[in-house]
Amino acid sequence: MATTAHAPAVTHGHPPTTTGLDHRKIAIWAFIGSECMLFTSLISTYLVYKGRSVSGPFPHEVCNPPQCATTLKPILNIPITSVSTFVLLMSSLAMVLALAAVENKDKPGWAGTGAWGRALASSKLWLLMTAILGATFLGFQAYEFTSFVHEGLTIRQNLFGSSFFTLTGFHGAHVTVGVLWLLTLLAIDMRRGLGPKDALIVDISALYWHFVDVVWIAIFTLVYLIR
Amino acid sequence: MATAATAPAAAQKGYEHEGGIWSWLTTVDHKRIGALYLYTALLWFLVGGLEALVIRIQLQGPNGRFVSAEMYNQLFTMHGTTMIFLVIMPLSAAFFNLLIPLQIGARDVAFPRLNAFSYWVYLFGSLFMNASWLVGAAPNGGWFGYTPLTSTFSPGLNIDFWVLGLQILGVSSLAAGFNFITTIINMRAPGMHFMRMPIFTWMAFIVQFLLVLAFPVITIALVFLQFDRFFGTQFYEAAAGADPLLWQHLFWIFGHPEVYILILPAFGLVSEVLPTFSRKPLFGYPVMVYSGMLIAFLGFGVWAHHMFAVGMGPIADTLFAVTTMLIGIPTGVKIFNWIFTMWGGDIRFTTAMKFAIALVALFTIGGISGVMHASPPADLQQTDTYFIVAHFHYVLFGGSMMGLLAGLYYYFPKFTGRMLSEKIGTWHFWLTFVGMNLTFMPMHWSGLLGMPRRTWVYDAGQGLETLNLMSSLGAYIQVLAVLVGAYNVLVSMRRGVRAGNDPWGGPTLEWSIPSPPPDYNFAAIPTVTSRYPLWEHHAPGTSDIPRTISDQRVPTAKELGIPMPNPSIKPLFVALFMTLMFACMLLIHLGKTPLAIAGIITCATLMTFSLYSWLLTPLEDEH
Amino acid sequence: MPADSRPRRLFRAALTVALASLIAGCVQNPNSVFHNRTDFNRDVGSLFSLLIWLGTIVFVFTEVMLVWALIKYRSRPGSPRKPEQTHGNTKLEILWTAIPAVVLAIIAVPTVQTIFKTQGAARADALRVEVVGHQWWWEFRYPDYGVVTANELYLPLGRTVNFALSTHDVIHSFWIPALGGKRDLVNNRTNHLWFTPDSTTDDAFNGYCAEFCGISHANMRFRAFTVTPEQFASWVAHQQSSAVFHPQPATPATTPGTAGAAAATAPRTPVAVAPAPGAQPVPPPTAPVQAGFVSFPADKMPNHAIPKTPIPPGLAVDTTLKGDPARGMQLVSTGACIGCHTVKGVPSMVSKVGPDLTHVGSRLTIGGGLFPNDTRHLFAWIKNARAMKPGIQMPTMGKGQYDPIVKTTLTVGYTDQQIADVVAYLQALK
Amino acid sequence: MPHDTHDAHGASHSDHKAMGEVHEHPSWGTYKWVALILTVITVIEVWVYYIPVFVASRLFVPTLLIMSAVKFAIVVMFYMHLKYDHKLFRALFTGPLAIAIVTLIILMFLFGHLSIHAG
Numbered sequence A: 001m002a003t004t005a006h007a008p009a010v011t012h013g014h015p016p017t018t019t020g021l022d023h024r025k026i027a028i029w030a031f032i033g034s035e036c037m038l039f040t041s042l043i044s045t046y047l048v049y050k051g052r053s054v055s056g057p058f059p060h061e062v063c064n065p066p067q068c069a070t071t072l073k074p075i076l077n078i079p080i081t082s083v084s085t086f087v088l089l090m091s092s093l094a095m096v097l098a099l100a101a102v103e104n105k106d107k108p109g110w111a112g113t114g115a116w117g118r119a120l121a122s123s124k125l126w127l128l129m130t131a132i133l134g135a136t137f138l139g140f141q142a143y144e145f146t147s148f149v150h151e152g153l154t155i156r157q158n159l160f161g162s163s164f165f166t167l168t169g170f171h172g173a174h175v176t177v178g179v180l181w182l183l184t185l186l187a188i189d190m191r192r193g194l195g196p197k198d199a200l201i202v203d204i205s206a207l208y209w210h211f212v213d214v215v216w217i218a219i220f221t222l223v224y225l226i227r
Numbered sequence B: 001m002a003t004a005a006t007a008p009a010a011a012q013k014g015y016e017h018e019g020g021i022w023s024w025l026t027t028v029d030h031k032r033i034g035a036l037y038l039y040t041a042l043l044w045f046l047v048g049g050l051e052a053l054v055i056r057i058q059l060q061g062p063n064g065r066f067v068s069a070e071m072y073n074q075l076f077t078m079h080g081t082t083m084i085f086l087v088i089m090p091l092s093a094a095f096f097n098l099l100i101p102l103q104i105g106a107r108d109v110a111f112p113r114l115n116a117f118s119y120w121v122y123l124f125g126s127l128f129m130n131a132s133w134l135v136g137a138a139p140n141g142g143w144f145g146y147t148p149l150t151s152t153f154s155p156g157l158n159i160d161f162w163v164l165g166l167q168i169l170g171v172s173s174l175a176a177g178f179n180f181i182t183t184i185i186n187m188r189a190p191g192m193h194f195m196r197m198p199i200f201t202w203m204a205f206i207v208q209f210l211l212v213l214a215f216p217v218i219t220i221a222l223v224f225l226q227f228d229r230f231f232g233t234q235f236y237e238a239a240a241g242a243d244p245l246l247w248q249h250l251f252w253i254f255g256h257p258e259v260y261i262l263i264l265p266a267f268g269l270v271s272e273v274l275p276t277f278s279r280k281p282l283f284g285y286p287v288m289v290y291s292g293m294l295i296a297f298l299g300f301g302v303w304a305h306h307m308f309a310v311g312m313g314p315i316a317d318t319l320f321a322v323t324t325m326l327i328g329i330p331t332g333v334k335i336f337n338w339i340f341t342m343w344g345g346d347i348r349f350t351t352a353m354k355f356a357i358a359l360v361a362l363f364t365i366g367g368i369s370g371v372m373h374a375s376p377p378a379d380l381q382q383t384d385t386y387f388i389v390a391h392f393h394y395v396l397f398g399g400s401m402m403g404l405l406a407g408l409y410y411y412f413p414k415f416t417g418r419m420l421s422e423k424i425g426t427w428h429f430w431l432t433f434v435g436m437n438l439t440f441m442p443m444h445w446s447g448l449l450g451m452p453r454r455t456w457v458y459d460a461g462q463g464l465e466t467l468n469l470m471s472s473l474g475a476y477i478q479v480l481a482v483l484v485g486a487y488n489v490l491v492s493m494r495r496g497v498r499a500g501n502d503p504w505g506g507p508t509l510e511w512s513i514p515s516p517p518p519d520y521n522f523a524a525i526p527t528v529t530s531r532y533p534l535w536e537h538h539a540p541g542t543s544d545i546p547r548t549i550s551d552q553r554v555p556t557a558k559e560l561g562i563p564m565p566n567p568s569i570k571p572l573f574v575a576l577f578m579t580l581m582f583a584c585m586l587l588i589h590l591g592k593t594p595l596a597i598a599g600i601i602t603c604a605t606l607m608t609f610s611l612y613s614w615l616l617t618p619l620e621d622e623h
Numbered sequence C: 001m002p003a004d005s006r007p008r009r010l011f012r013a014a015l016t017v018a019l020a021s022l023i024a025g026c027v028q029n030p031n032s033v034f035h036n037r038t039d040f041n042r043d044v045g046s047l048f049s050l051l052i053w054l055g056t057i058v059f060v061f062t063e064v065m066l067v068w069a070l071i072k073y074r075s076r077p078g079s080p081r082k083p084e085q086t087h088g089n090t091k092l093e094i095l096w097t098a099i100p101a102v103v104l105a106i107i108a109v110p111t112v113q114t115i116f117k118t119q120g121a122a123r124a125d126a127l128r129v130e131v132v133g134h135q136w137w138w139e140f141r142y143p144d145y146g147v148v149t150a151n152e153l154y155l156p157l158g159r160t161v162n163f164a165l166s167t168h169d170v171i172h173s174f175w176i177p178a179l180g181g182k183r184d185l186v187n188n189r190t191n192h193l194w195f196t197p198d199s200t201t202d203d204a205f206n207g208y209c210a211e212f213c214g215i216s217h218a219n220m221r222f223r224a225f226t227v228t229p230e231q232f233a234s235w236v237a238h239q240q241s242s243a244v245f246h247p248q249p250a251t252p253a254t255t256p257g258t259a260g261a262a263a264a265t266a267p268r269t270p271v272a273v274a275p276a277p278g279a280q281p282v283p284p285p286t287a288p289v290q291a292g293f294v295s296f297p298a299d300k301m302p303n304h305a306i307p308k309t310p311i312p313p314g315l316a317v318d319t320t321l322k323g324d325p326a327r328g329m330q331l332v333s334t335g336a337c338i339g340c341h342t343v344k345g346v347p348s349m350v351s352k353v354g355p356d357l358t359h360v361g362s363r364l365t366i367g368g369g370l371f372p373n374d375t376r377h378l379f380a381w382i383k384n385a386r387a388m389k390p391g392i393q394m395p396t397m398g399k400g401q402y403d404p405i406v407k408t409t410l411t412v413g414y415t416d417q418q419i420a421d422v423v424a425y426l427q428a429l430k
Numbered sequence D: 001m002p003h004d005t006h007d008a009h010g011a012s013h014s015d016h017k018a019m020g021e022v023h024e025h026p027s028w029g030t031y032k033w034v035a036l037i038l039t040v041i042t043v044i045e046v047w048v049y050y051i052p053v054f055v056a057s058r059l060f061v062p063t064l065l066i067m068s069a070v071k072f073a074i075v076v077m078f079y080m081h082l083k084y085d086h087k088l089f090r091a092l093f094t095g096p097l098a099i100a101i102v103t104l105i106i107l108m109f110l111f112g113h114l115s116i117h118a119g
């Protein structure tokens, strides 16, 4: 063989990746693509079963006797959910700021020197902020779930209950994982500080976090707003 | 030009894996994981085949009483589930593992420990699913488990095993999917752009996308079923207004891409075997790639052809009929390109080649009957009869299985360093070929003569006796075939002729390195300048490398200064705790809910703990 | 290696012949889907023959090309070690993209036409039949006539029948291969299927459940009888009547086996296929109210429509016992049977769980088309139905019998004599 | 982002040209505008929800869907910086997303939530 003749040197260390990108980032995007199908299945089911429940409570409709034992009001609480949607959107803002802070750790003063500039440059602050906003969202969800249960909507109650709780529950579980992930990053940041060389792992968690956010954007419209 | 650079070419004698059970439990080496997949899947093939054998004994004559109706239902459910999820998919995974890094010139996959995790999940999931036999409650709802039969109307543990088992196995496939997507995108050797990638790797690449996009859908469908069964949700509860077609749609949105998950790896293998033994490059490589993509893409838009009898209405029937028929076009292109790969070649009928040719011949039969199902009015007279059983055994056995067996004979030397016996292989092939056709060909007729599938018995005097007897005889011949094949594997593993780097004169990078390859695969990462790097150096299908074995050692990674990932037991633990977590759910149906909750929490904690400990341990030592 | 190609060639030739003779051969077969006896099956059949012919052509073409390549280009001593390295040929590839496309178009057009034709609305004057699937038997209702029956379907010749299909429990599928189908019975949906038995004579057809529906899916069969419109009218009138047995002094019965025209009009005892030695059909104690055609004549049952399921070994049947239908009626109308069955005219028997028994004596099969309706099988059925058909709700009734579902041996239950009484009563329900 | 793993064999990678570049991420300036737009759209969404006439009109559902799609898109483009990133990621995301959306739409037709009206 041509090359065996001039015995090439052994390739030491890791050969560069083909695309120059990090494996993990490709994997997370593939994962996000896959999650699209997961949430589509859940959302489709919710929509397919919309209006098919044989007994209340219903999302948007009032249910009077004799269809329902007592008069049931529409159960979805739009004002509260609008607030929690806003909270989640803001958590995405916090997340991009956390990533920017990590990426620019080695450029002191990049964000300005005032108090706001220093705040912008604090990755710990924004990681914590993201996690707190995420947790707040979860708090709203916990409140929503308990109040629904009090109003007679459980996961066993009707098709709406089953598909609603499963869909939003799956989303909530994703947020929970995201919060744990952020807290883990925060712990690392506290222990040894996150710098530009860690930007990738923060970027990956950010992609996940934003994806969970866009899923909620879809859910908010398809489940809560559209009647 | 390929840099098939290794230590002196024929030097494999001194190279030995470090042995011992522990090294297998902790391995993160893609070749060893591939071997684990291979042997595990072959074992499950014996089990799935045994189930088929009992089915055939029962159906040998009318009104058979060899097994009970309940047992029969468990048998065909587990036969289908086993063959699809525990045999064909993992056999494909065995080849993905062994071949993808070798074909693209990489030292391992992108995430070696995730790779180990996938295997362990598969192993534990398959054991869990089959543990149902031990408690006498094997799944009995058919391999596509239609609700509400599997929800409201199946109180026992049977379906629980099936639901939970499939959930577990899904995790394995998904994890492997992300891993291989990353590997193929990101670890190709310099110069190997996409249109130079070996065709098997291409098909594997496409399959990974099918996996990661199809599995989430069945995961959700199964979650609903699991919730219905365990937590009293109403997804499939007809009395609550549910539509049982929801399950069918979700299942087949997964299920049809799944059948291409089952066939494309075999197509890929055959596309490697045919050129080598025809001494000619693959005919129309780019078209082969595009047709693979097209098949996969169209495959997401045809699912409801499994539901022509449910009453979807004429518009939906028309839509799905047309998309289904369209798939025949890219598949036909593949068939003809294979034939023209051989056309004008210099064909050597090795065992691998025979199996590959059998795929071309037999898959065509299955494909044509597939097109017959695609016509909804005609399908009304076919669906749920043995005509369908004939179709899918022609594509699954005549297609996937034949292709994988071709791959086995072709790549066994790469796995083990030893050749499978060609003489026994010839017997293996002909017994398989004859037995297979004798089993499944008559099923076309039994179906059209009115034999519904999944029936425990058929009555005498319906004109079905002879046909079923033929099918059963065919199955008995297949038993012989399997025994011969198993004998070949077992004997050759120990005493087979030693294979050099390149026993067949293959064109792609995997043949440039020793068999079995050293743990780092390539001492120097080759630079690729063409689709068939090795054929630039020797005539196709011949090998310049002497078969003789020199005593020279293949140097170890350490000696060469190549960083290797550390072995790790953690993936196994995560897989184990995850499986146990699912298994604990069964306790709920045994009336031990508190115990179940305690078990689930314990296992989840242990799993999370192992996972953190895995993720926080670097893959390799600092260097 | 010429050895490779010869078996393959033979195989191929055999296949071609076999495929070509498919339609011709299959029509001989009782349950073949190629019977041209309804408009539905004719439509499907012409589509099918197109599929088979085109399929055969594609098959032969492809396999001949393959085998030809194998023979012509097999490695021989002296053949080149490096044949010409062609990489592809765009023209050829376009060709074999285009040809299949054309073939598929030829299939697609009639396919779509047939879809819309067979799924269009049925004629307004079609006979309406509601089919309800149960694990594991069929309920047939004729809403226009107020008739409810089970497992046996009567269809007037020449009239379109429009089935409305629904299910009581899980998904089933309605299929009479020789007449048409199949259509699934899906919860919360009503599916439709229609066809016209216009090219057949009075005949009996086998029907099946074609969707896996649980343990006795294989045992969920039925019969369809095509009869003349007059016979149908007579049958309907009879089905509409209440139960024909009333406990009165027995009248002498016609002897069984009266052949010919008499069989169609006279009350009839179903013919046992293989009567146990010494089996004596119990003579029906009363004459039916309805004279004329009340059921498909047993002696016209084609062999393939007569079920041959064996009685499980160990289930002893004593057909020598002479049952008293009056006592039987007492047992039935006060015992466990009332929990599930209806007998029109008997006030205690109104439950809809199991098949309607009002005219059970006039049926030719029992147990979801699984057994012939003769004394021996009916006796065994009453004694231990669960041993005869796995998984069913119909309980084991015979004293000392083992119930395979509850997994106990009954300490109470009917004695053989009581079973004979019940059988006598049921057989009297012509 | 560090890209110390540059392709050493760029010349032979014709299909990977211009990949693996360091991309300028958007900055605080962009981020705050994005956040503002997201907030404004959300407010409009909720607002129209409370206009009964609009809810009853045929425009209600399409309007909400479009607004939600816009939010979706800008989060993906800017916060997930897909607009600035390697085109590979775009393919990895939009391909599956397209399949998912088409599947959802077909399902809506199959279950009668959408239908084709002639004319």
Ligand code: HEA
Pocket (backbone or CB within 6 Å): B143, B144, B259, B260, B262, B263, B305, B306, B307, B308, B324, B325, B327, B328, B331, B332, B333, B335, B363, B364, B365, B366, B367, B368, B369, B370, B371, B373, B374, B375, B379, B382, B383, B384, B388, B391, B392, B395, B396, B399, B400, C058, C062, C099, C100, C101, C103, C104
């Ligand atoms: C390896 C797996 C595999 C593959 C590759 C296929 C391939 C195809 N299948 Fe099959 N199928 C199954 C596995 C597979 N199938 C299984 C397991 C089931 C049953 C599930 C169950 O119910 O349990 C099933 C069931 C099934 C049905 C449902 C039947 C029913 O239940 O009523 C249909 C209906 O359309 C169908 C169609 C097709 C078609 C059109 C193809 C096409 O992709 C085939 C294309 C190939 C060719 C057409 C041959 C080569 C082409 C040429 C030589 C060119 C010229 C050809 C023409 C012009 C026609 N399949």
Ligand code: HEA
Pocket (backbone or CB within 6 Å): B045, B046, B047, B048, B049, B050, B052, B053, B055, B056, B076, B077, B079, B080, B081, B083, B084, B088, B142, B143, B144, B389, B393, B396, B397, B400, B401, B439, B453, B454, B455, B456, B471, B475, B478, B479, B482, B483
């Ligand atoms: C790739 C998939 C695959 C493969 C390879 C096979 C292989 C075989 N299958 Fe199939 N089959 C399916 C996938 C497959 N099958 C599926 C998906 C279904 C549908 C299930 C459902 O309806 O839900 C099905 C259903 C199915 C049926 C229909 C059952 C019914 O509807 O009632 C039948 C009937 O004959 C059958 C037969 C066979 C036979 C005889 C083989 C043979 O080829 C098997 C040959 C192998 C052997 C004979 C093994 C030999 C064993 C030994 C030598 C044992 C020694 C071992 C030990 C001592 C441990 N299969």
Ligand code: CUA
Pocket (backbone or CB within 6 Å): C133, C134, C136, C171, C172, C173, C209, C210, C211, C212, C213, C214, C216, C217, C218, C220
């Ligand atoms: Cu009813 Cu199968």
Ligand SMILES: [Cu+2]
Pocket (backbone or CB within 6 Å): B255, B256, B259, B302, B303, B305, B306
């Ligand atoms: Cu399919």
